[in-house]
Amino acid sequence: MSTSPFSRKVVERTIGDRTISIETGRFAKQASGAVVVRLGDTMTLVTAMLGPGREGLDFFPLTVDYREKTYAAGKFPGGFIKREGRPTTKEILTCRLIDRPIRPLFPEWYRDEVQIQAGPISADRVNDPDVLSIFGASAALLLAKAAFFGPIGAVRLARVEGKLVAFPTVEEVAASDLDLIVASTAKAVVMIEGFAEELPEPEMADAIIEGHRINQELIALQYELLEAVGLERPDPRPTPPDALKAHILEHYGSRLRDAKQIVMKQERTATTKAILESIMADLIPADREAFALPPGGPGENAHTAVPITKERLKSVFHAAEEVVVRELILSGKRPDGRGPRDLRAIKCEVDVLPRAHGSAIFQRGETQALVTTVLGTGADEQRVDGIMDEYTKKFMLDYNMPPFSVGEVRPIRGPGRREIGHGALAERSVAPILPPPAKFPYTVRVISDILESNGSSSMASVCGATLSLMDAGVPISDPVGGISIGLVQDDESGRHVLLTDIIGEEDHYGDMDFKVAGTQRGVTGIQLDLKNHGITEDVIRETLEQAHEARLEILRAMLRSIKRPREEISTNAPRLIQIQINPDKIGLLIGPGGKTIRRLQDETGAKIDIDDSGVVTLASIDASGAEAARDKILAMTEGVQVGRIYEGRVTSIKEFGAFVEILPGKDGLVHVTELSSGYVTNVADVCRVGDPMLVKVILVDDQDRVKLSRKAALAERDLPDEFASKTRPAGSAERPPQGGGGPGGPGGPPPRRTDGDRGRGGYGGDRGGDRGGPRGPR
Template identity: 85%
Template sequence: MSISPFARKVVERTIGDRTISLETGRFAKQASGAVVVRIGDTMSLVTAMTGPGREGIDFFPLTVDYREKTYAAGKFPGGFIKREGRPSTKEILTARLIDRPIRPLFPEWYREEVQIQAGPISADRVNDPDVPSIVGASASLLLAKAPFLGPIGAVRLARVEGKLIAFPTAEEIAASDLDLVVASTAKAIVMIEGFGEELPEPEMADAIIHAHRINQDLIALQYELLDAVGQERPVHTPTPPDALKGLLLERFGHRLREAKQIVMKQERNAATKQILESAIAELIPADGEAASLAPGGPGEAASVPVPVTKDRIKNVFHAVEEVVVRDLILSGNRPDGRGPRDLRSIKCEVGVLPRAHGSAIFQRGETQALVTTVLGTGADEQRIDGIMDEYSKKFMLDYNMPPFAVGEVRPIRGPGRREIGHGALAERSVASILPPPARFPYTIRVVSDILESNGSSSMASVCGATLSLMDAGVPISDPVGGISIGLVQDDATGRHVLLTDIIGEEDHYGDMDFKVAGTQRGVTGIQLDLKNLGISEEIVRETLEQAHEARLEILRAMLRSIKRPREEISTNAPRLIQIQINPDKIGLLIGPGGKTIRRLQDETGAKIDIDDSGVVTLASTEAAGAEAARDKILAMTEGVQVGRIYEGRVSSIKDFGAFVEILPGKDGLVHVTELSSGYIANVSDVCRVGDTMLVKVISVDDQDRVKLSRKAALAEREIPDEFADRPRPAGAPDRSSGGPPRRPEGGGGGGGRGYGGDRDRGGDRGPRGPR
């Protein structure tokens, strides 16, 4: 039903201290369903379109797309091209967030095209439009009259000072120790995505149940919208029985049951394939004439016979496999012979790659992750731009799964939605145990390459990332492990079995993939995907408890390969040192036109980055370069310190000594008697203008004049002095007083600067003498 242009309807409800509104009838009136969800000044337009499906497809063709237009926030797109291009990581993750709770809520028989498009048309940079878009997708599907088994509500929760906040602002999320998104129907929870700072399992479960209760208000709000436009509430049609499925189960179920109990995956798959070929040969005669079966079941009269073709047998045989595998699991027989709480064997190795800064192999059963860590400087940070405020990331975790990991041959493309989603889950699960930048200023990139996959490769990436970070010498606060818990539930009886460490077959035919990552103290990451119509509070709590038990066992196995982070980072990693200087000295460090900082970088080989707060980061391929830069910067910004040794540059030579620039614009005098412990007839015998010289500050008088000593510096550093043994010739003047000479009337030595004067101030100059 298309809505009249004048039939604009708006409903709203207050949840906590936030007002959520749903509007339809003003935008996108030719869409099957269109809803604008508003919270604050953030408005997300979500549309749903339905259309005829392609002939012969054996899956539900749902497409979900989420795009952010920067005009919504009053911004131009970043970069050279001032137009939005390929979807960003944030847009892909949000599209997945919308897709995951909606996809399982369509009946098995439905094969029509459904397309959902969402995105903000107004963004206040305070309220993120991602979770409200889930609510908008549910409401638009209701308006489109699709056979959607919803509606669903979705809410984000933060926890600030122990208080749970619904639909938190960006500022509240930054102050929170929890970022949790929960979607649910009126009866059950259908999707969870959350990250915490080692949140204990009971507290995480309480937050999930609290979110489920809030969602009931959002579901009621969608029914109000249907009532406002005069549309009836949806009535769900049950899936009709399939005669071919019953026949295949009757004739081949026993053989399939035996094949599905073969422990090895390759042998199990080969036996299953042989049974499928037997079914095709038996049901389709050699002459190629296809039989027809009634849709109601074997032996029942058929009003519309369904032809039995090779492709149809393959499709229905898959459904028979699901029945057999689920029955076996419910009776206590997992495909690989394990008990419901048993982990597969775990093997961990670290330091496997010589040039990476950290590397590890994490193997759990037939899932293998090769995880590497690379440490970089501030220049390697990733800038993130979007409708919210721009920021930079110092930690990145990328996930890759090539086709050979599952024994397939297919084209190699860029990372898909699944790879981006798995990488983001692992990244946020590990991020909370990383050291703060003030303690460890490196930019960190972790890459997980899945070389073999049979269940929960994202959680293998979490475990491998922890090992790799420890091998790289990153001082993490606690190791993080991850595990996936599966579920098979009998809807008729309510009986269910939870499965620790699910394999691919259990994930494929089961009802749930519940991933939980965390330390020994609590949860850092959680993600729930379902294939059924939802799970109860009882199953949530039971799953978190079972995952905690498995996680502790995994952590023990991991720590047998490396007990703690290495004391030193890899010799291949750059050396970073951070120091704090007075912000007022930043200009001095940079120098006119950047002259001073460039000279320091050339002299030491270190890259110097300066923050507005006065934090200076020094990066060098070798520790010596960063340390030399640190010493020079501290000496420069702390001022002249009596007793400190400086490496200065000779700026001028006089008969009585040499003026040496020890800091930018700051000179001191090395009297001829302080050049060496031996006799020096001419200053030019020891140094020339432009030479570098090691000197020690021996005094600073009340006029800020600096007295330096070369011989004291050499003696302290135990450096030989080539002039030390020179005796004073007979008749040579005695200069043992070593005091500074009287300043000439025409100004101080060193080209008119006062002795020991500060070049920036021009020194304490006397009247200019006659030329």
């Protein structure tokens, strides 16, 4: 199946100041449909392949893959293996971006195999190929003549200095307070993915509507391409009536309606299953695998026997469930008995795990998230590589949903696309309220484990993440809450009902899952998934208003468990301190061959990371190690400061005092009279070579000689002095005053000891302060 008869055709259009082109007929000519979408020097190849469906399928087998080849950017893959491997998070998220707006635009009856493959063949590192791949998939499907209710357009919008920019560059997105992707048909919006810095709801709605307007130009561009290759837009036939579904609704509909109004999920599910078993027993005798519905039933097959198998019966029963649930909701009856704007009961707990740095449980109805926070150092940052420039992440949020959370038995493997997507949504929704690294230098990882799930577990993860971060002592700027709004819409009458805090059945059988996260001030994250053919501006604005109302109620419930971030981080978390030093001093701190920094790490137990800008990050299991390293580094890089206390090391002992190294290569004299407030007979009684000693700088003379005092340092720190109780021996005599250049003076010889005044050199009481000076250079 090939579109190769097309010769090369190119259509293009300028949107704002960006020119976008779509080309077909040159690449991948054996695909059912293939296009290259170009913006700047970024070119993404998107192909669509159609194949016959497999017998017995009860779902639409659509597969979407997006892969980035690093050759497109003129790069080698990172790591040891110089070949692309499993898909990255970025690639998985882009697969979802392509899949979500396209899937609902195929008719219900369609069961053919459809495979979309996309990826850049040229990347200028300025324009992201992800959004180009979305409407590229639409164009490829049109060329493949798929049964597709398209085309669709897709645009990314940023807001730079208050102005919306279509198809922004990577730099413009980084400078923006909005990163919004909108996909839509000619009539309605079909997908939204956006993140903002607390953007008010009306402004978010305005941006979405602007995206929908721009998409009309991209849709028109695809029609130009169809005209250029001589194709007409496909017009898929609608889903025909089903006599079996009509039979089930007629004979078992009342029982199904009663079952769907049972409040508890497990009881509701069990009762519904019993009805299905009853229908099977009635329509398929025990001795047969298949039977036929007698003629005479409603629908277009009223005069023909309809073959029934167990597999077909299960599929049609599921469709009948959808009809019943939707009718009940439109009549004002939700499955669990709530009103359209009612939240389920909320329960929040914090500090639930003794060894985690922060932990919380967020429970809303039958959805429960256990969320933990781990604080790490710069070494724990996540490196991210791809076709764009490599960067690191200091915040990560991972989402896990084990099978027991929905009462299922299935293999446990790595995280799937849904888990990756939910984690990314929660991560980007929480990120705007985190403190900057300069204020809080920790690497932060949040893990959301869904222990129960019955609707909107991703928004439960957002709420639980906020609680867990506050419990960990992360100084967030504002709490973030999240809620999902559902929709049931009657296409014939146009009547619709918006549902706050949807449960699983409302999500499954309804038309919309519109997730909105944010603070009391505005939106931080938004994601729209649909099962119908789109929603209008009125529904978008009404949904955002209803989500805002629910979010405020959720935030109030959350703050009842913890009002603000804890003042101190967990005792189990590492202690991090950041200081700024003169970049010219980095070499001094590192030392020859790294000798100085290694010694500092060994002495303090702290890990030291140095940035080229002179920012030094100190990490230690306990605060004392980081503080000790900070003091030593500041002392070393700022020079000797009079009045500062240093923790030095005794390098030599003399009769008149001890020399103490307070900085690498810089020492000073602690005169015997400054060793203790009590009487010291022998310097060796107080210290030995190699001993640590706390000292205070009391003088730096004009020859840069340093005079230190142990007794002053102990007094200032209010520490005990084991020699303070010792007094001068009876009958000892003071020596007469000596000149500055005499014994004990600067540069002079040490004073002689006498039997009556051992070790004191004639310096008695406080007079030693102006008689004994620092020793001259050795």
